[in-house]
Amino acid sequence: MPARSAALAHAHDLADLVAASPSSYHAAEEVARRLQEAGFTRLDETDAWPGQPGGRFVVVRDGAAIAWAVPAGATATTPVHVLGAHTDSPGFKLKPRPTTGSRGWLQAAVEVYGGPLLNSWLDRELRLAGRLALSDGRVVLAATGPLLRLPQLAIHLDRAANDGLALDRQTGTQPVWGLGDAESADILGELAATAGVDAAEIRGYDAVVADAARGVVFGKDDAFFASGRLDDLASVHAGVVALIEAADAVDGIIPMLAAFDHEELGSASRSGAAGPFLEDVLVRLYASLGADAAQQRRALAASWHLSSDVGHSVHPNYAHKHDPVVQPVLGSGPILKINANQRYATDAVGAAAWADWCESAGVASQEFVSNNAVPCGSTIGPITATRLGIRTVDVGIPILSMHSARELAGVSDLYDLSRVARAFFAG
Numbered sequence: 216m217p218a219r220s221a222a223l224a225h226a227h228d229l230a231d232l233v234a235a236s237p238s239s240y241h242a243a244e245e246v247a248r249r250l251q252e253a254g255f256t257r258l259d260e261t262d263a264w265p266g267q268p269g270g271r272f273v274v275v276r277d278g279a280a281i282a283w284a285v286p287a288g289a290t291a292t293t294p295v296h297v298l299g300a301h302t303d304s305p306g307f308k309l310k311p312r313p314t315t316g317s318r319g320w321l322q323a324a325v326e327v328y329g330g331p332l333l334n335s336w337l338d339r340e341l342r343l344a345g346r347l348a349l350s351d352g353r354v355v356l357a358a359t360g361p362l363l364r365l366p367q368l369a370i371h372l373d374r375a376a377n378d379g380l381a382l383d384r385q386t387g388t389q390p391v392w393g394l395g396d397a398e399s400a401d402i403l404g405e406l407a408a409t410a411g412v413d414a415a416e417i418r419g420y421d422a423v424v425a426d427a428a429r430g431v432v433f434g435k436d437d438a439f440f441a442s443g444r445l446d447d448l449a450s451v452h453a454g455v456v457a458l459i460e461a462a463d464a465v466d467g468i469i470p471m472l473a474a475f476d477h478e479e480l481g482s483a484s485r486s487g488a489a490g491p492f493l494e495d496v497l498v499r500l501y502a503s504l505g506a507d508a509a510q511q512r513r514a515l516a517a518s519w520h521l522s523s524d525v526g527h528s529v530h531p532n533y534a535h536k537h538d539p540v541v542q543p544v545l546g547s548g549p550i551l552k553i554n555a556n557q558r559y560a561t562d563a564v565g566a567a568a569w570a571d572w573c574e575s576a577g578v579a580s581q582e583f584v585s586n587n588a589v590p591c592g593s594t595i596g597p598i599t600a601t602r603l604g605i606r607t608v609d610v611g612i613p614i615l616s617m618h619s620a621r622e623l624a625g626v627s628d629l630y631d632l633s634r635v636a637r638a639f640f641a642g
């Protein structure tokens with residue numbers, strides 16, 4: 216397939232993955248579903264795991280998934296190449312006693328999750344999605360279609376709206392989802408019905424609000440791709456695509472995808488990058504290869520973590536927010552992220568390795584560094600590097616509208632990221 220049509224096909228496939236992933240729990244299951252379809256074996260953390268050489272595996276922990284393929288000739292010191300990404304996105308999470316309302320409107324009680332651009336959530340049709348823990352012990356996924364909306368106050372009633380909109384994080388963020396009396400309605404019932412269960416069976420829930428619109432390709436020469444949750448499902452998707460391709464030709468390296476949850480909250484959870492999930496998988500993987508403690512550390516000393524998360528493209532209306540010289544732009548390739556204060560883990564050796572992987576993929580790359588007067592974000596790279604000591608490079612694709620309900624990426628960058636990920640998995 217010519218690169219252009221391959222890039223378009225990649226973007227449309229990403230739109231499918233995003234639509235199937237309204238919550239981190241759905242994203243982890245979608246990763247597992249795609250990989251199982253490609254011949255990966257799903258493992259359960261409570262089971263004994265089989266011998267690994269020649270196998271390909273995926274394990275899901277809450278809203279996170281880790282998958283890997285083991286060469287037939289793998290030994291106790293075969294290194295791992297981990298592509299790290301995250302499944303969660305900023306937005307809103309359902310509170311306890313979630314059915315509220317007044318003045319004839321039904322509303323949902325939500326908490327702010329992470330750091331969304333609040334105003335970007337106005338006037339969009341929104342889904343409710345997540346997992347339900349049931350009285351019979353099952354945990355099921357559930358997702359509605361378009362159900363909610365956060366309607367903006369009309370300009371006639373807020374003449375100052377265009378002078379700088381300020382939304383109250385409590386009173387300004389509670390979406391409507393119907394008409395009637397809250398006493399006789401139940402938003403959990405709406406969610407439960409989509410999973411074929413009765414609301415009375417629900418003992419617990421983790422449910423988020425997600426943009427309902429599908430990702431679209433648009434712009435001159437189909438350069439743009441707009442979608443919810445590009446941060447960081449764009450990287451999760453690139454990793455899945457690359458791992459499926461790499462799994463057929465593994466040799467000398469164990470390619471691995473680690474899609475963590477809770478990055479938007481700082482990664483500190485049992486399924487986040489600061490938690491033990493990756494280490495737990497690595498310990499069991501190397502035990503299955505017969506590694507003793509020293510051999511496992513030798514393997515990890517030769518390993519890499521390519522931490523992929525979205526970064527900032529220069530914005531034509533706000534170019535002064537960027538470094539005056541280093542100004543990555545959509546469509547010119549994935550970015551290498553650099554920060555003197557270790558907000559990104561990239562160092563000289565990592566930059567050189569990234570250049571090699573890009574070169575072998577035939578992909579151009581850009582750099583990102585902050586303007587000194589604008590605080591830099593961070594991501595999973597420094598966290599896993601600190602936790603595990605694996606050499607780490609922070610990379611990603613440039614986007615605009617980061618943390619908006621609908622973000623903007625470049626079609627060619629999405630495809631190029633998957634090609635570099637493929638080269639990374641090949642060593």
Ligand code: ZN
Binds near residue numbers: 446478524594
């Ligand atoms: Zn992110």
